[in-house]
Amino acid sequence: MVAEIFQRFVQASPVAVMVRATWENAVAAPALDKLLMQTVEQPYTRPRLFSTVGEVRTTVVLRQEKSIPAAC
Secondary structure (H helix, E strand, O other): OHHHHHHHHHHHOHHHHHHHHHHHHHOOHHHHHHHHHHHOOOOOOOOOOHHHHHHHHHHHHOOOOOOHHHHO
16 A cells, blocks of 8 residues: 555656655664764763754754644
8 A cells, every 4th residue: 555655656756756765864863863973072962862853853844844842
């Protein structure tokens, strides 16, 4: 079922599907967390991962959610 729906998206707008896949891989959670740990001067010890903050902000920027509190 999911494969059929995905195929419709690929056929209707292949560029959008490729951009979305590239974006998801470019800003994958482990990569963001590793980048943060390599660049910060002091260790990031808060309970929320840096990648989680990025994901929440991305949903607001892409207008999937109206605000950051709504996305949380």
